[in-house]
Amino acid sequence: MRRKAGLLSPRSVALTRVCVIAIRIVTHVSTFSGYRALNCRKVNSLLSAYLDAELTGAEMLAIRDHLSWCGACREEYEGLNETKRLVASLAFRAPRADLEELLMRDAARAAAHGYGLSGAASRLREWLQGGTANQPSAASTTRPLYLRPRPMVATVLLSVAGIWVASASVDSGDSGGPASWQDTAGLYPAQISTVTIISSPSVPIQAADGTWVAVSQPQAVYATTIPQGAPGFTTVAAATETTPTAVSLAPMVVAVAPPPPVVAPAAALAPISLSSMIPGGDAASAFVSAARRRLSATAFR
Amino acid sequence: MAEAGGLSLTAAGQALVARPKREFDRLVQRYHKQAYNIAYRLTGNHADAEDLTQEAFVRAFRFFENYRRDLPFENWLYRIISNLFVDDLRRKPKAKIHSLDAPVNGDAGGDGNAFFEVPDVRENPERVVLHEELDERIQRALEALPADFRMTVILADIEGMSYEEVSETMRCSLGTVRSRLHRGRKMLRASLAGFGVR
Secondary structure, three states: OHHHHHHOOHHHHHHHHHHHHHHHHHHHHHHHHHHHHHHHHHHHHHHHHHHOOOOOHHHHHHHHHHHHHOHHHHHHHHHHHHHHHHHHOOOOOOOOOOHHHHHHHHHHHHHHOOOOOOHHHHHHHHHHHOOOOOOOOHHHHOOOOOOOOOHHHHHHHHHHHHHHHHHHHHHHOOOOOOOEEEOOOOOOOOOOOEEEEEEOOOOOOOOOOOOEEEEEEOOEEEEEOOOOOOOOOOOOOOOOOEOOOOOEOOOOEEEEEOOOOOOOOHHHHOOEEHHHHOOOHHHHHHHHHHHHHHHHHOOOO | OOEEOOEEEOHHHHHHHHHHHHHHHHHHHHHHHHHHHHHHHHHOOHHHHHHHHHHHHHHHHHOHHHOOOOOOHHHHHHHHHHHHHHHHHHHOHHHHOOOOOOOOOOOOOOOOOOOOOOOOOOOOOOOOOOOHHHHHHHHHHHHOOOHHHHHHHHHHHHOOOOHHHHHHHHOOOHHHHHHHHHHHHHHHHHHOHHHOOO
16 A cells, blocks of 8 residues: 555656657657658758659658648748748740841741752752752762651551552553653653652642643652653542542642753663562562552543 | 742742741740840840840851750740850859849948848738848859759749759759759858848
């Protein structure tokens, strides 16, 4: 009874309480400050993103919670916020009134030098300027195809080549010969009488008797070999063919010229088969056959 | 133009050649002021801003063919501005360094502790025109930032782009945008500390 009374005496109870509180304070402060230091660093690094609402919902909530009790981070946040608002409130600096005109003139000057035109237009332009007056040189005959090594473009080209080759063979009555096309960006053999410049997904199918016809295009200058003077090429085929990639063809004749007098070396005229030039050449051949059938059924009936 | 070497352009051909220029002129009309403002905030003066804007538009026109139409034109243009500006800085690094310690015009009176009211659109719908002195001070603080940081801050805080747009425009990761912007703002904050920013 006495012992019990000793243990439960107000003095020892108070002492025990003090000890417990002291232990709690020590552990709490250490974990609390450790937690806080780590957390503040993390929070600090995210404050700008928090300010811009560029965090996940959970992160936004966590930081909002942190800012509700952490004065140091809140102060940092306010400072960044003010900085952001200061920068955002900078006056708009207007240019002098004639800058717009100046920029357009700059562009016009650049255009005069052949810059900035779409691929088709700039090549057409080269063609016009260097054009038919120039004799094809050895260097120009070795110019690479303007074919970009991307399957998508290859497919577009395939459709053009397919349609064109088909129309050529139908009209010239050459049903047995191999389908062929050649790059004529640099060479102008008499045998080739058409240059096709494809532009936009709309691709032209061209022609004029024994003349050069340039048509619009997306990325490349292509030409097809057709016999000169082949009849019936005055038709601008209005047929809309859908390629495997659903590119529709719509013709546009952009330039016409008489056939050039130059005959390229025989080697340069060697036909290149579609299947050797285009990835997936078998599909190409199949497509050409289909195009031939469709064309003979529509545009050339 | 219509005739060359016996070859004549049809009306469609002429239209084809003229089309990109017309399209480009429309874009000039629409974006030149915005581009100029960014150039000004990057360079800090009208002469350089004008040069930068002109150079950027000429380059844009020259490479107009490469412009992917699915990317907003201004983003593409700002990328050009950014590239040009960073190149320019690399070529003549000393030309762009300003001292933050030098007094701003009219700042010699010792009013460095003055608190400037920051316009808040929520409370004041009319845009408060900041005092020229503060504008100048912020501009100098911007110019003290590394070029990449400066561009990031301008795109995010002046143009109001999202981090994703900035990363697309500057061709860097979201993490890089986040870090550049944060560090940029911290540096700005430090620069403007005696100038009303806490």
